[in-house]
Amino acid sequence: MEEVDKIIIESLRNLNCEIDEDIDTLKKFTPDIVVAAISSCLASIDPQINHPKKLPPSMSSRIKFASDLAQQIKDLGFKGDMGYQTILYCNDVDVRRVLMFLLEHLPKESSTLIEEPIGYVPKIIKQIENSLKEDLGRFWLPSEVCDRGFGHCSPIDCVDLIVPSSVEEAALIPPVNLQCSTSQLLPSLLFEGAKVDWKDVEITSTKPLDDDIFVEDIVTTNQNTNEIIDELKQKKDLIIELRADVNANKEILAKLKQQIEEEQQVLETKTNTLKIKHKTLAVLSSEDNKLKLRNLVQKAENRLVELANQWSQVQTPLLQELETLKNSASLEHIETQKDQDRLQRLKQTHKELVADYKDKCLLEQGLIEKCKDLNSKNSRAAYTKRILEIVGNIQKQKKEIQKILLDTRRVQKDINSLTGQVDRSFTLSDELIFYDCKQEETSRRAYKLLAALREECNKILQAVTDMGQAERELRNLEEQLEIEKNKDFRDKLDKVQRDLAEIRKEIEMLEGK
């Protein structure tokens, strides 16, 4: 029963019913807690019922309140004994039965989910239904009061809106909302290109009007406007063409300018070289100058040979040094290579370790979650385990009962055979002695004694069975006594008497008023 109590208390706590932490069985429930539990159950079964979760202070209103609750529980279909006494003078058995009944009737969570329509058409239908419902609940208003009533509904009337794409255009074209009237703005924005000449359609569709002049008027103005529009369109096309021409010409002009600049540069370089050549020719024309130049060339050649010798002297030790340095550099290079290899290997292992660490972390998290899951499922597993144990126990008890039954049957059989034996031996001895008693006086006395003996024996047997019965009755009574003691009727009786006294006092007070 403790398990059941735990389940009940747990479910009650889930219903936001305040139950102290130290209460773990229904035996510890006071009437206040019972009332709180029942009213929170009723509230979640039917949200429209809203009972206070406390008993009222006055005794008579207490009884009224408790009978109300009892009536509602009965209305839900509770079959057992239910009245105000069950709530106010509660015992754990009745309370357990009532609470189990109420918890079974709690609405299932899945049923509270509202289906959301999916898809475009169902959504639209739902919106239509919603707005219809809203509109049906609204007051009727005359159309004069409405802001722009149905009389303003006009057929689609669009114009082509132009959005500027360059600075020059922007200077000429006004913003889109000024390109049309306010009533044309929305259709022009939304139904671009859907231009219908409603005027023509209307004129042809309506029945012939009385004043034909009016029609002609409209037609001519229509034609006029159409002509003007055509003209404007042509001009616009012309402007666009001219603009394109201007642009093309500009490009050609720029190209030509560039070509001129390039050719001027070529000209400058050529004049420069020409000047230099002119000067050298002037110098070379005299003989003296030629001699001087030859000498200079000779000197320069000599100087060159000298410098080459000097250079070879300087170069050899430097080359040797370079060689040695190169050797040492290659050695160092090898070492660094090795170091780098080692570093790379270390990096690799580091990476592996990090990946390993991450894997482990993930595993740990997964395990923690699993552990949590297990914990949450734990109570359920425990309950099933407990139930299985109980079933095992019951089966064991059943076997024992069977054994005891067999035992009692055997005893019964023994008793039956013994009584049969006794009867038979009595009749046998009776016959024997009766046969003898015609001849002998002593036999007659013996027969009498035998009869007396038989009677006494019967009495003893009767007494033994009576005793057995009495013992059984005694045991029954003792059990009943135990049960009654558990219900502690004395306390409850006291409480009832106290409540009765209080009610009497209240009645007196009311009478006094």
Add this chain to the structure above:
Amino acid sequence: MDIEEKHKNYLKLLNKNEKFSDEILDKLLENCSKALSSHTEVYDISSLSQDDTTEIKQLYASLLYVFAQFVRNSQSSEEFSNFLLTECDIEKDRAQLLEKYYEESYNSIRMQLLNIGNYLPHITDVRWKIDYMVKSSTWDQSEGPIFRVSLKTEKFDSTLKGPKIEFIEFSCTGQELQDLVYKLKDAVRHCQKLANNHNH
């Protein structure tokens, strides 16, 4: 609903903070909601920017278009701001400003959209009288009661550019009037049924 790439590109101009300050944007949006609700505008768009008005005109046109298109498809303000954030990459505070204006002008734009299209004349009032013909020049028998009904209707008139009041007049017998009333009641009941359906 698809918004053209052209408009998306124009809307991306919103991210140009140096060109469109918060003040200018505020004025632009106010103008936008006023223009779409058929009210006169508060500010002059061309004067908002001194030098180049190209971008401001482009942005304005696209704002008007997007507002109108979203209301036409009855999109919520969340969906509107979602579109701005994801498809046009507009900064969050700008998108929130636009969302605010969208929410404010939603109902009035909707009203304006309702006004587009051809509708049957809208009945605003009814006048009636009951006649009883005792005798006439062509018919010797008495007849009646005859119900003379005149429905006052409003209809858009293309020459007036506004509502025009017309009367639809007819007369009927009691039986015919009963038929009419039943038809009207049928229509009302149908609406109520539709409205109640959605509870179950």
